[in-house]
Amino acid sequence: MNWASWLLWGFLATIVLTTISAGAQGLGLTRINFPYMLGTIFTPDRDRAKLYGFLVHLAAGWIFSVIYVFIFQALGAGGWWRGALIGVCHGIVVLVVVMSLLPGLHPRMASEQQGPTARNLLEPPGFLALHYGVQTPLAIMIAHTVFGMILGAYYHLAR
Amino acid sequence: MAMELLNFSSIGFCHFAAIEKPHKRIARYHNSAGNPGRHQPIRLGQSNYPIVLSSSRPIAEIQDYAAVGDCRSAALVSRYGSVDWLCWPRFDSPSIFAAILDKDKGGYWSISPAGPTQFERAYIRGSNVLETHFICATGRATLTDLMPVASEEFKRRHMLPDHELLRQIVCTEGEIKLEVAFCPRSYYGARHVKIENLGAHGLRLEVGRGAYFLRSSVPLKIHGNEARAEISMRSGDVLQFSLSYSEESPAVLPALGENATASIERSVKWWQEWVARAKYQGPYRDAVVRSALALKLMAYAPSGAITAAVTTSLPERIGSSLNWDYRYCWLRDASLTVRALLGLGYIEETESFMTWMLHATRLTQPRLHVLYNVFGGMAPREKELDLAGYFDSRPVRIGNGARHQLQLDVYGEVIEAAAQYAQRHRHFDRTTQKVLIGFGKYVAQHWNLADEGIWEPRSGGAHHTHSRLLCWTALDRLLALSDKGFLDGVPGQQFEQERGRIRQQIEHRAWNEELKSYVSVLDGDGVDATLLRLPWYGFEEAQSPRMKSTYRRIRQELSAGDSLLFRYRSQPPEGAFGICGFWAVEYLALGGGTLKEAHDLFDQLLKYGNDLGLFAEETDPGTGDALGNFPQAFTHIGLISAALTLEEKERGESHPAAQTGENVTSGSREVIQ
Numbered sequence: 001m002n003w004a005s006w007l008l009w010g011f012l013a014t015i016v017l018t019t020i021s022a023g024a025q026g027l028g029l030t031r032i033n034f035p036y037m038l039g040t041i042f043t044p045d046r047d048r049a050k051l052y053g054f055l056v057h058l059a060a061g062w063i064f065s066v067i068y069v070f071i072f073q074a075l076g077a078g079g080w081w082r083g084a085l086i087g088v089c090h091g092i093v094v095l096v097v098v099m100s101l102l103p104g105l106h107p108r109m110a111s112e113q114q115g116p117t118a119r120n121l122l123e124p125p126g127f128l129a130l131h132y133g134v135q136t137p138l139a140i141m142i143a144h145t146v147f148g149m150i151l152g153a154y155y156h157l158a159r
Numbered sequence: 160m161a162m163e164l165l166n167f168s169s170i171g172f173c174h175f176a177a178i179e180k181p182h183k184r185i186a187r188y189h190n191s192a193g194n195p196g197r198h199q200p201i202r203l204g205q206s207n208y209p210i211v212l213s214s215s216r217p218i219a220e221i222q223d224y225a226a227v228g229d230c231r232s233a234a235l236v237s238r239y240g241s242v243d244w245l246c247w248p249r250f251d252s253p254s255i256f257a258a259i260l261d262k263d264k265g266g267y268w269s270i271s272p273a274g275p276t277q278f279e280r281a282y283i284r285g286s287n288v289l290e291t292h293f294i295c296a297t298g299r300a301t302l303t304d305l306m307p308v309a310s311e312e313f314k315r316r317h318m319l320p321d322h323e324l325l326r327q328i329v330c331t332e333g334e335i336k337l338e339v340a341f342c343p344r345s346y347y348g349a350r351h352v353k354i355e356n357l358g359a360h361g362l363r364l365e366v367g368r369g370a371y372f373l374r375s376s377v378p379l380k381i382h383g384n385e386a387r388a389e390i391s392m393r394s395g396d397v398l399q400f401s402l403s404y405s406e407e408s409p410a411v412l413p414a415l416g417e418n419a420t421a422s423i424e425r426s427v428k429w430w431q432e433w434v435a436r437a438k439y440q441g442p443y444r445d446a447v448v449r450s451a452l453a454l455k456l457m458a459y460a461p462s463g464a465i466t467a468a469v470t471t472s473l474p475e476r477i478g479s480s481l482n483w484d485y486r487y488c489w490l491r492d493a494s495l496t497v498r499a500l501l502g503l504g505y506i507e508e509t510e511s512f513m514t515w516m517l518h519a520t521r522l523t524q525p526r527l528h529v530l531y532n533v534f535g536g537m538a539p540r541e542k543e544l545d546l547a548g549y550f551d552s553r554p555v556r557i558g559n560g561a562r563h564q565l566q567l568d569v570y571g572e573v574i575e576a577a578a579q580y581a582q583r584h585r586h587f588d589r590t591t592q593k594v595l596i597g598f599g600k601y602v603a604q605h606w607n608l609a610d611e612g613i614w615e616p617r618s619g620g621a622h623h624t625h626s627r628l629l630c631w632t633a634l635d636r637l638l639a640l641s642d643k644g645f646l647d648g649v650p651g652q653q654f655e656q657e658r659g660r661i662r663q664q665i666e667h668r669a670w671n672e673e674l675k676s677y678v679s680v681l682d683g684d685g686v687d688a689t690l691l692r693l694p695w696y697g698f699e700e701a702q703s704p705r706m707k708s709t710y711r712r713i714r715q716e717l718s719a720g721d722s723l724l725f726r727y728r729s730q731p732p733e734g735a736f737g738i739c740g741f742w743a744v745e746y747l748a749l750g751g752g753t754l755k756e757a758h759d760l761f762d763q764l765l766k767y768g769n770d771l772g773l774f775a776e777e778t779d780p781g782t783g784d785a786l787g788n789f790p791q792a793f794t795h796i797g798l799i800s801a802a803l804t805l806e807e808k809e810r811g812e813s814h815p816a817a818q819t820g821e822n823v824t825s826g827s828r829e830v831i832q
Contacts, residue, residue: 025407025408027368028367028368028369028406029368031369031370031405031406031407031408031409031410032408032409033407033408033409036407036408036409037408037409040318044315044316044317044318045314045315045316046314046318048315108318110359110360110412111359112359112360113358113359114359115358115359115360115361115374115412116360116374116412116413116414117414118414118417118418121318121411121412121413121414122318122409122410122411122412123360123372123405123409123410123411123412124360124409125409131357131363131409132409133365133370134365
């Protein structure tokens with residue numbers, strides 16, 4: 001594994017993913033906001049949650065990019081389209097699996113069945129995160145595909 | 160049609176038409192003044208309020224509305240329990256309820272008894288939390304309306320919705336049948352909405368880039384793009400409804416029950432603590448506090464901007480086209496608001512506004528626009544909407560065409576506000592000093608231009624006396640600030656020279672010897688109410704022969720009967736202009752009359768507020784009805800300013816303008832010579 005290349009491109013790919021998500025939210029395409037959702041695990045303070053969440057998201061993206069790198073190393077080749085393919089799979093897992101598990105994992109998220117309580121007030125994402133807007137799956141898929149494309153295109157395999 | 164059921168919250172059950180649920184009480188919120196009418200026999204017609212047969216939706220007039228808000232946005236609630244105006248996420252956003260401008264298309268959210276009802280209402284003392292009491296033959300209920308507010312410290316520890324309108328109704332006696340109608344329409348009624356039932360999470364409406372959530376402790380039936388319920392309540396039953404909005408992130412869904420009750424109590428406390436800081440202790444404290452609360456509603460907390468009103472296109476004359484969008488920040492109005500709040504001791508609002516003003520005007524300094532949006536951007540172009548208008552007063556407009564006007568008085572108002580800020584509390588940093596001096600230089604170079612002036616007519620510019628007065632004020636205050644060491648680098652000689660020239664021009668060309676009066680425009684022959692401000696800014700003594708005869712002329716030409724004044728003569732006449740009456744009070748208090756005359760006039764003017772003490776921009780002199788956008792900052796500013804002036808004079812204190820300016824009369828005359 002090429003550690004230096006992973007550190008650089010894992011970091012940059014995560015920044016681009018976060019930027020695409022924030023851009024989609026800013027343009028009104030979706031209300032999904034990864035930093036806010038992650039940050040509210042630690043604090044109810046809206047402003048601090050966004051900051052903490054951003055740092056957590058950055059770290060998580062970096063860690064997830066290791067999986068991409070392992071796959072490239074195992075295949076013996078990278079390339080943008082392989083990266084994009086893994087990104088599509090990653091996006092699907094996020095939408096189908098992670099989002100459905102989130103209400104059970106997140107200490108401040110309301111459950112789909114019981115509704116909000118005094119502590120659990122955050123709107124759950126629903127299937128494919130559609131509660132956050134019908135274009136949310138598209139935004140997530142694009143963000144993760146680009147994430148994979150960057151890693152695939154720029155990560156230099158260890159020889 | 161299938162009945163769609165919403166969730167029941169764990170508390171606050173009631174009886175409603177289709178499903179019977181166990182009866183359970185929760186702690187009820189009590190007004191500090193007690194719960195009026197409890198344990199008394201229910202008899203309609205005991206108070207002065209009319210009985211309304213609410214088989215159809217009663218039509219509310221401007222004075223029938225109350226405002227609730229959270230210093231980010233505001234809603235208008237009619238005395239009949241209907242929310243007829245709401246724009247989220249900020250004051251100038253498109254509406255979700257706009258029935259005040261079109262009862263059919265605009266959208267509303269009504270909670271009201273079925274059948275003949277007497278409606279009484281009051282704000283909970285010292286707050287912007289509204290209570291409406293429904294008195295029916297079979298029972299009584301109290302509806303509480305508010306947009307929850309909380310301290311920053313509380314917000315750091317708890318998740319709260321971005322925007323929320325909370326409505327709680329408590330049956331206090333007997334039984335009562337209620338009708339709930341939730342009829343949202345997005346983008347000023349132009350777009351229909353689709354209501355989704357999310358089960359435990361309530362109803363959701365995806366609108367544009369955001370989503371509205373309606374949570375309720377009773378199920379509502381969805382009929383197309385509306386949701387309705389008919390409910391029977393018994394004494395002790397509590398119902399809660401929460402409408403929230405989110406567009407920046409996944410929504411925070413408010414929990415009902417004890418959480419909502421706590422939210423009401425917290426909001427009341429927050430407002431009461433804010434009110435307790437008001438220093439005014441004079442005889443008009445109730446009216447002053449209500450005005451301060453109304454002004455606070457119009458402050459946009461995230462930026463520090465202050466809007467002129469929370470509505471658009473409420474007409475200055477019924478059936479006319481004098482309908483404008485006031486949901487923006489006019490620098491003049493905001494400066495006057497800051498002065499009023501500063502006079503009451505609210506320094507934080509002044510600091511926020513000064514910061515906002517410096518930020519908002521950064522791109523155009525030293526030139527000032529007339530109005531800005533709450534984030535300091537240009538107000539949007541004027542556009543007409545396809546709405547029927549308030550009592551057919553069309554067109555309904557959004558945006559404001561005055562955005563490109565030249566109104567030179569703005570400089571004087573901003574600088575006067577800064578001068579009072581400095582006088583009472585703070586020094587200026589280098590940047591602020593530079594900006595203020597830049598404004599002064601602009602005034603020194605441009606005061607001789609024709610402008611649209613304070614009344615911003617669409618007919619073009621003129622040489623307005625009031626604009627000259629405020630240009631004089633701008634230079635005068637900057638010179639005074641320089642003398643007192645607040646400003647460094649003021650071009651004293653230039654400013655003194657120009658100040659002298661302005662004075663000379665006003666004294667010679669704004670005085671009409673034939674009329675024995677100052678006049679509205681140089682070399683003109685008409686008067687307007689702004690001439691009453693000449694003494695306020697220290698330009699002319701209130702008891703001078705010139706001012707006394709000008710006052711007589713104004714009363715003669717602009718009197719709208721009783722205590723009211725028109726701002727100027729117009730045909731056909733519009734309403735009497737709210738702030739002008741209060742200017743007359745100040746003129747009398749400053750020496751144009753006796754203090755008793757000033758108090759008497761003030762007392763008379765207070766009658767033109769609605770039953771809650773809220774004022775619109777104008778008053779119909781024939782009927783006493785409110786006209787124009789509502790509630791109107793300008794009128795409430797006038798009320799507070801007049802009350803403060805009366806108090807100062809009672810105590811024998813000097814007027815704030817006299818403290819911020821030079822000893823102007825002698826000083827400036829010397830320059831001319």
